[in-house]
Amino acid sequence: MIWDKKIKLQLAFTLGGFAVLYTLISFLNHYLFRTYALDLGLYTQALDVYMSGNMPTTSMFQEDYKVLLADHFDFYLPLFSPLKFIFGTYTLLVVQIVAILLGGLGVFKYVAQFVDRKFALPALVCFLAFFGVFSAVSYDYHSNVVAAMVLPWLFISFRKEKIKTSLLLLLFMLLGKENMGIWLFFVMIGLAIIYFKEKRKRNWALIFAGLSVVYFLVVLEFILPSITPSGAYHGFHYSALGKSFGEALTTLVTRPFYSFQLLYKDVGYFPTPGAKIEFYVFLCLSGGILLLRKPAYIIMMLPLIGQKMFHDNHTLWGVHFQYSIEFAPILVIGVMEVIKTLPRPKYHRIVVVIIVLTTLGTSIRLMDNTHQFSDKSKLRFYKSYHYTRDFDVDEVYEAMALIPDDAAVSAQNSFVPHLSLRERVYQFPLVLDADYILLHFEENVYPFSEKEQLEKHVSEFQAYHQWEVLIEENGLYLLRRPSKTD
Numbered sequence: 001m002i003w004d005k006k007i008k009l010q011l012a013f014t015l016g017g018f019a020v021l022y023t024l025i026s027f028l029n030h031y032l033f034r035t036y037a038l039d040l041g042l043y044t045q046a047l048d049v050y051m052s053g054n055m056p057t058t059s060m061f062q063e064d065y066k067v068l069l070a071d072h073f074d075f076y077l078p079l080f081s082p083l084k085f086i087f088g089t090y091t092l093l094v095v096q097i098v099a100i101l102l103g104g105l106g107v108f109k110y111v112a113q114f115v116d117r118k119f120a121l122p123a124l125v126c127f128l129a130f131f132g133v134f135s136a137v138s139y140d141y142h143s144n145v146v147a148a149m150v151l152p153w154l155f156i157s158f159r160k161e162k163i164k165t166s167l168l169l170l171l172f173m174l175l176g177k178e179n180m181g182i183w184l185f186f187v188m189i190g191l192a193i194i195y196f197k198e199k200r201k202r203n204w205a206l207i208f209a210g211l212s213v214v215y216f217l218v219v220l221e222f223i224l225p226s227i228t229p230s231g232a233y234h235g236f237h238y239s240a241l242g243k244s245f246g247e248a249l250t251t252l253v254t255r256p257f258y259s260f261q262l263l264y265k266d267v268g269y270f271p272t273p274g275a276k277i278e279f280y281v282f283l284c285l286s287g288g289i290l291l292l293r294k295p296a297y298i299i300m301m302l303p304l305i306g307q308k309m310f311h312d313n314h315t316l317w318g319v320h321f322q323y324s325i326e327f328a329p330i331l332v333i334g335v336m337e338v339i340k341t342l343p344r345p346k347y348h349r350i351v352v353v354i355i356v357l358t359t360l361g362t363s364i365r366l367m368d369n370t371h372q373f374s375d376k377s378k379l380r381f382y383k384s385y386h387y388t389r390d391f392d393v394d395e396v397y398e399a400m401a402l403i404p405d406d407a408a409v410s411a412q413n414s415f416v417p418h419l420s421l422r423e424r425v426y427q428f429p430l431v432l433d434a435d436y437i438l439l440h441f442e443e444n445v446y447p448f449s450e451k452e453q454l455e456k457h458v459s460e461f462q463a464y465h466q467w468e469v470l471i472e473e474n475g476l477y478l479l480r481r482p483s484k485t486d
Contacts, residue, residue, distance in 0.1 A: 003112075010121055011108060015101050018128040022097045022137045024381040029138065030093060032389050033396065033414040033443065034378050037061060037427040040140040041416035042068070044089055047081040048421045060416070061427045070228040072235065073178035073219050076143045089418055092141035099149040100137070100325075104128045106152030107332055114159060115336045122352045126359045127332045131282050131366045132324030138378045139321055147176030148326040151187070155333060158191060163204055170208055174215050178224065178235065181216025183303045183326065185209050190300040220245065237312040248310075263309045266317075275318035275372045276309055282319050282366075283327065285358040287335035294341075297334030301327055318372030319362075391442040391475060399471050399478045403436050410434035413446045429457055434481070437467065441475035 046056035059065035112120035157165040188209035195201035241248035367379040408424035410431045445454040471478035
């Protein structure tokens, strides 16, 4: 498709504007220690380990550690690992932002080529402003974000019947995480319905659906057990449905009413009343209500909804944290397809404008005041406190500069990502063979629940092991293990 200069300028301005917003959120969070050992620190360390020719493990936070691939079957990290020489500890944040922008470009191209050129720019804005995109950018890095951003390009190549390209894109998405196979199975079933009257596309969609589910089963039943010490998969966190994927499937089939209730009712030990309903409201206001006219797109989102609402972790039910961005490409493309089919074409632009405004509204609400609690300082780029911390960050960076690059370090949760480009780094209170310990009592004390617990633990540890105190000021502590010659 040939785009004129005006469209190119609009496209560049939109992508550039959102790139600045994402950078202000993501990079500032990292610089000000609002990223964490899990997951940015763990995955950044994996980049370093992969480049050294070894297999990364979960030793950062587990004394009885396992190979990292047994935690999540993710092959993107070795692919991105050379970039650490350019971007350092910001590498995965850069990758994530670039991926989102490329995903937005894919949405723009799809809508411009197959729906309506006049809808392309509004579709791009809806995609980039989707609340799930902002929630993902504000919280570390996750490979499912990169995988989800490939979907618009898969839709384009599949619609053009470029089967080989579609297969390569499908395989790339599958390599992002072990559960991608379930999602892509439903995506391909949705495409088979959309192209049901086009035999070749329908059949290839069904073949791709089969490949997706086979990949998932092979990884789950054969590969992961072979690299996990216990021989069991530890990524199943849906106890309301059962103890395994098999039991969960049985529950879904034999107890449909109970399963349906779980989609909107609170379960578990830490319920968050209203979080699930709030998510559905956000989804509908972002245009999801229109997909009732094209239920094939709703089918594509079913595993995403189940992934959120059946999860044991109540923080994942709502509009914050991960597991929302995957909705973006399906939602925006599906909504624009629906609007194009609505009667009275003269009102199409009005509907598009309404969807853009309500999408922007949900993201503003995400940043401003949601029912589900979150640390709003990570999102509110328009507030001064987004750019500051309660402690002197320069003092922390100066302390980090005193730690040799080859030294083993045990550090507080939010300090770990900045120290993770080394072979041995641990999340305190895991110390093991660490040579240095870096802490700040004014920072979040996780995994302790109170600051007093951290202070007591450090005092007892210091008294028993007699570590040398290099820095002790304004709540900042840098300790060094005494050498054998001391």
